Amino acid sequence: MKLSALPSLLFPLLLQTRSGQSAPARLSVNPDTGAFIDSEGNTYIFHGLNSVSKSGPIVEAISEEQLDVMEAAGFNVVRLGFSWDQWEVKPDEWSDEYLQSALDLIRSLGERGIYSFIDMHQDVVSSQFCGHGFPEFYMWPENSTEYLRDGKYAFPIPLATPEYGEDDEYSVDFGLIDNCGDASSSPLGWAGMYMARALSNSCGMLYGNVDGRLDRFTTFWRKAAEVFKEEDYVLAYELVNEPWVGDTWKDPALIVPTVSDKKVLQPFYDTLAEAIREVDSDTIIFYEPSTGGNIQDTFESGFTSGPGGSDFDEKNALSYHIYCPPLQTDIGTASKSKLVSKACVKASDWQIGVRGKDVERLNTAGFLSEFGAVDPNNEYARDYLRGVGDVVDTFLHSWTYWYMHVDVENGNAELRTLARSYARKAAGVVESMNFDSDSGEFVLTFTTGAVGGESEIFASDFYYYGRGKNVVVEGGEVDGVAVSFVVDGDYVRLTNVVEGVEVVVTVTAK
Numbered sequence: 001m002k003l004s005a006l007p008s009l010l011f012p013l014l015l016q017t018r019s020g021q022s023a024p025a026r027l028s029v030n031p032d033t034g035a036f037i038d039s040e041g042n043t044y045i046f047h048g049l050n051s052v053s054k055s056g057p058i059v060e061a062i063s064e065e066q067l068d069v070m071e072a073a074g075f076n077v078v079r080l081g082f083s084w085d086q087w088e089v090k091p092d093e094w095s096d097e098y099l100q101s102a103l104d105l106i107r108s109l110g111e112r113g114i115y116s117f118i119d120m121h122q123d124v125v126s127s128q129f130c131g132h133g134f135p136e137f138y139m140w141p142e143n144s145t146e147y148l149r150d151g152k153y154a155f156p157i158p159l160a161t162p163e164y165g166e167d168d169e170y171s172v173d174f175g176l177i178d179n180c181g182d183a184s185s186s187p188l189g190w191a192g193m194y195m196a197r198a199l200s201n202s203c204g205m206l207y208g209n210v211d212g213r214l215d216r217f218t219t220f221w222r223k224a225a226e227v228f229k230e231e232d233y234v235l236a237y238e239l240v241n242e243p244w245v246g247d248t249w250k251d252p253a254l255i256v257p258t259v260s261d262k263k264v265l266q267p268f269y270d271t272l273a274e275a276i277r278e279v280d281s282d283t284i285i286f287y288e289p290s291t292g293g294n295i296q297d298t299f300e301s302g303f304t305s306g307p308g309g310s311d312f313d314e315k316n317a318l319s320y321h322i323y324c325p326p327l328q329t330d331i332g333t334a335s336k337s338k339l340v341s342k343a344c345v346k347a348s349d350w351q352i353g354v355r356g357k358d359v360e361r362l363n364t365a366g367f368l369s370e371f372g373a374v375d376p377n378n379e380y381a382r383d384y385l386r387g388v389g390d391v392v393d394t395f396l397h398s399w400t401y402w403y404m405h406v407d408v409e410n411g412n413a414e415l416r417t418l419a420r421s422y423a424r425k426a427a428g429v430v431e432s433m434n435f436d437s438d439s440g441e442f443v444l445t446f447t448t449g450a451v452g453g454e455s456e457i458f459a460s461d462f463y464y465y466g467r468g469k470n471v472v473v474e475g476g477e478v479d480g481v482a483v484s485f486v487v488d489g490d491y492v493r494l495t496n497v498v499e500g501v502e503v504v505v506t507v508t509a510k
């Protein structure tokens with residue numbers, strides 16, 4: 001692994017020549033419509049996958065064959081995990097290899113017209129807490145006897161009694177446990193470890209900038225933005241995945257929905273955004289509500305604005321996650337009941353609606369950056385995924401599915417469900433969009449923008465229109481034409497003939 005103590009000096013060397021294709025549109029958010037837009041007012045909607053490597057030393061590549069599958073499914077975005085602990089591997093030592101692997105993936109995706117957004121991915125903070133994301137050396141709890149090895153609050157107390165393994169150079173006083181399985185054996189699985197007192201304390205120290213921890217995190221994001229702002233196909237920076245609410249042992253009120261968002265995360269995000277905006281004023285920032293499972297997701301967030309305040313509404317978007325525990329595979333339930341699947345769709349419908357209210361109140365865009373974690377071979381789990389897709393369409397939000405490693409040889413059972421018809425780009429303002437996966441009928445209603453503006457509907461022949469497509473355009477005609485269109489393989493491409501009229505485009509299977 002090549003390391004750099006002064007990575008900013010090496011960034012130009014890492015920024016190798018990109019492909020010769022033309023640069024894509026630089027996107028913003030329309031605070032009035034909640035849409036991702038380009039400078040001409042065209043609307044963009046994203047469907048795609050998560051690609052998160054939780055251990056180094058590099059970001060896992062996606063092969064050309066896998067990219068072929070993704071293109072054929074209509075995916076136009078990847079949520080790319082880029083974790084602080086894998087880049088800053090020792091204090092002030094940064095892995096050039098890790099950074100270059102991320103750039104390589106961003107560029108290979110971009111060559112296919114697929115955007116990336118950079119996700120500082122973490123789960124249960126860092127390695128000493130059986131997690132990953134934040135560097136171990138910055139995230140120890142208080143240096144007091146209570147949190148040290150065999151102390152009464154030593155990790156993973158109160159979830160389990162610590163059993164210590166071999167120390168590394170940072171863990172001597174605290175100890176590294178080797179019984180993570182015991183710590184994650186609660187009904188909540190690995191997520192239950194957030195209730196460990198030492199971990200919670202560590203989060204509080206980060207948010208409070210104890211020992212300069214938040215300063216270190218701002219350094220990470222400033223350096224990341226310096227690099228990634230140069231990449232044409234970087235859509236956004238996601239500040240942190242599933243942020244814990246804070247030190248709930250010192251302030252139990254933080255577990256109450258909305259409290260942490262207001263009291264902890266909003267100022268935390270403001271600080272991170274300020275660092276990013278020092279070097280990059282153009283790239284969108286994604287921010288998430290506090291994590292807390294389905295309890296937090298049944299309440300609107302506590303945010304009063306996006307990172308940096310309302311002046312940055314055009315460059316912020318709300319990222320959120322929706323899961324249904326009875327169907328999840330990662331906590332050992334994975335029900336195969338049709339009734340459970342239907343109940344999960346109803347629950348997720350409600351929760352996505354809650355986030356829809358957030359998006360409207362905050363004058364921002366909505367992006368469902370994680371959903372799924374189900375057994376795709378279970379037909380009722382696929383029904384659930386289909387139901388979530390239907391609900392997200394009603395809010396005109398974008399999404400990235402968790403989690404599918406593209407299997408070129410054997411295929412992926414959920415791929416047809418995910419390869420939904422949708423408007424990837426609309427030359428104007430989208431009013432509504434819906435897709436019936438049983439019949440293949442897709443209906444898009446939008447108000448046309450400038451004459452000559454081009455729209456693009458993805459509608460897969462392989463998955464839904466094997467005998468071809470019928471396309472009907474209705475409404476707002478002048479001399480019989482509102483928009484012209486051509487069917488081009490998996491795409492319906494439309495061109496505005498008249499500005500400012502509402503049209504309805506219907507795609508059906510022959």
